[in-house]
Amino acid sequence: MFETEEWFKLIKSVIFISSSNLSCFEKIDRILQSLSDSFASEACRFFRVEEIKEGSILYRILKTKKPFFSDELTPIEYEEFLKEEKILIQPFFVCIPVYDDSSFYGILYLGYTKSKIFSSEAIEILSLVSKEIGRILNIERLIEKKERYLSELGALYEIGKAVTSTIKLNELINLILITGQKLLRAKGGVLRIKDDTSGELNIKYISGDFNQNLLEERISKRVFSMKTPQWVHHRSEGKPSLSMMCVPLMGSNGLVMGTLTFFDLDNESNFEQRDFQLLVSMAEYVSRALENAYLYKGLEELNQRLKEAQNLLLHREKINALEELSNSIAHEIKNPLTSIGGFARRLSRLLSEGEAEKRYVETIINEVNRLEKILNDVLRYTNQGSPILKECDIVGILKESVSMVSFGNNTNGVQIIEEFEGSLPKINGDREQLKHAFFHLIQNAYQAMEGKGTIFLRVSSFRLNGTSSIRVEVKDTGKGIDPENLHNIFNPFYTNKTSSLGLGLPIVHKIITSHHGQIEVENQPGKGANFIITLPAL
Template sequence: MLLTMANQMSCAIENAMTQSEISLMEQDHNRRVKQLSTLLELNKALLTTVHFERIVHMTLTAITMGDGLGFNRAMLFLVDEKNHALAGTMAVGPNNAEEAGEIWSALSQRKRDTSKLIAQIESSTENHSVLNFIVKGIQIAMEHEQCILSRTVLEGRPFNIRFPHDKEEWLQTRCERGCHLGSEVGCYVSEHLSRDPKIYAFATVPLWGKGKVIGVILVDNLYNRNPITEEDIGYLTMFSSQAGLAIENAMLYRNLEEVHQQLKEAQTFLVHQEKMAALGELSTSIAHEIRNPLVSIGGFARRLDRTLPADAPEKRYTRTIVKEVERVEKILSDILTYTHEEAMVLKELDLREVMEESLSMISEKLRSGGIEIAKEFSEKVPGVKGDYYQIKQAFFNLINNACESMDRKGKLSVRIHPLSKNGSSFVRVEVEDTGAGIDPEALHHIFNPFYTTKDNRLGLGLPIIHKIVTTHQGQIEVNNHPGRGATFILTLPAREEKQK
């Protein structure tokens, strides 16, 4: 009887163990099915767009999503082949533990299926987090072979850097040079990405494109401190393989768009040059045919005006003829100025002096019109190498346009300051008026030749300014405030100081 009972107990225990194993296998199977299903949904989402920023944001958000891969934070570093470096591209994750807690609490209260969460990823691409700002400022030279990020690219394999528990393990995980990620105090990356560089654990996986590594995805669980397992690494590697192809395709598409835009700009420039050449020949011929009789008309009209008594009724007719002749002469002069390439006489200019002379040319008009002038010039402004007469004409046209827009009343503000941008020095000139501003519909056409919204205007004032500024390797911008005025901003490169 005891033997029978023992056999029955043995069978029961064996069945229980088998059932337990089957249950574990079933749980593992269900987990794998869920993972594969999630990967399928994520990969399908990546195929919905070729926009680079959107794909990168979707990829990193999927990695940190609770129903996705579930890491606390995810960062992407892409290979910059030109500079042979790794450049921080984007990061997704909470800025601090409090923010992480709020996010997890909100997610626990609203359960959604994967497809709805994917849709939420697609609809939110704004990323103004502190982490994203920090990562975008990181650049690591690929020569640093001991850096974990560099090694991930060079060796094409993932790394899982766990918490160091003793000195021996610490020495095994530290980097000798490079970014020292996850190693000693003083490391730029680990000190900015972690709360305590000495206990910072993270994992990296290579981002594969077509036959080569194009970047690195770095993940961590900084806030919940969950260990990153080899299964997590495998899951992340599977996803990153598909994400890498999508990101590479988006990069190629972005490059094609940039090249296409450059070709369009080159084509537009060539068409513009051809038009200008044809217009130049035509304007020269017309100006020659018109100017000869115009000189005679103007000369005789001025002579007749001088011979007539001041109280003669015919005096107003001669003055009208002289005034109209001068207007036509100015039109011809503007056309020739815009259509012909004049040789520039370059010398070092102080734009403050040029502006003062331009203001003096129109000072009488300003005073009679009741226009207030406010000047703001920096004490130290670097010189600009340019053609004095062209720069003076550009300033005069800007001031004159500002006065006309204010209809004989308002405030004209002129500012000149030095500017440093991308390691180069510039001089910034601003001419601001308090007029009616520019019609938003006309804003995109104001630099086009012969476009005007004013009566008795040829529409060459701003195009001539634009031509002069671009000829001097500068830029012109406009800040438009309809109903309140407009500000034209000229940025000209400063003359480089010779080192003593």
């Protein structure tokens, strides 16, 4: 008889084997070896269900789902065994069915040639081991089922992998047709998408050797309207045959987004039923991918608008704080500076030319003038009032701005080329403010070229979101803007010039936006910059 400690060692060994990384069959072999050693059996094996012949003793034991044994106290007549079983089964044995709620797996068998008595504890231990064997086999069955399922999905996975590799709409549309053409061995394909405005079915993308014909167009429209896949072989006298498959692309809301069509095999033969079924299955992947791509595109556009709104809000908050601080400082400095300038001018008038004190006073006056100019720029920026809108001629404003720019002695080195479209519409604006804005842009363009180069002034009309608009370009051939500084150029007091306060472009930006316009820059480092202003026209 076994002691409790020995039973415990056996169960522990079985659990250890079961939780190891061995294969299913290796685990069962190890468990059988442990059982054979523990029970000192002459034969210990597992009969799989497919090995058990119907009508045999083992078969009847399996169906009862109960342990069965033949020992010294309860022997079984040897004649009850089939001929095949007599070779396998010893006179004294114990059989434990291995099963779970859904399946029979086989029988756990221990056999002896010498007299043996099986206690209830031994039967109970063997039943526990048989349950563990059943669990191992069940896990193996589930793994095999999963692998079989994955194998069946392999083809569709390849399609799905291709169409879900990107959510960028144009890339996705291109990939859909290229992948479909390859998998179906087609000569070409066409993707049609419904136009949200007109409701018409329009060609969005084509691939391969596609030649549009009336039959293909009619079938696509029929598939679109009926929401049903079509597979046709068309033959006409004197013309090449056409084998074509077309499927609707259904949205999750039940509406048709478009159609996907492939035609003619590369080997000149017709499509087969499996090709058609693959395309029908593919349509579901394509529909979801397209839907996601359109959703992503919409979210991208919305996110971009939100970012722009957030950046604008942050910019305005920062500008407002700077405006308040700058305005306060400018007012505090301007009054004593005016006094200094006034007294310096009075002293200058009292001193004779040639006196050393006269030169000192002139220096004071020049510096006061420079500081007053800086303060005026600050106050003009911080106290820029709302524009007084009147009908204006944008070309006239630009020409006046050019005349305000001081080119010094280098006028021969700078060329100004004016490209003004004829019959330009008028704009509604504040002439003085706009003149000041374009003055800053032209002055910056001149300074960027260091006295040598070309300034292009271009004005044209166009429609923006259905509204008449004016586009003004101020382009130079200087060194361009350092990309690291580009995002700061419209921020006040940001400059890389020692002689500038950094208010020129912020003033321009403030004036243009107050006129409900936009300003952007096309920057080419080493080649120049192009400032583009868009203003609403009348």
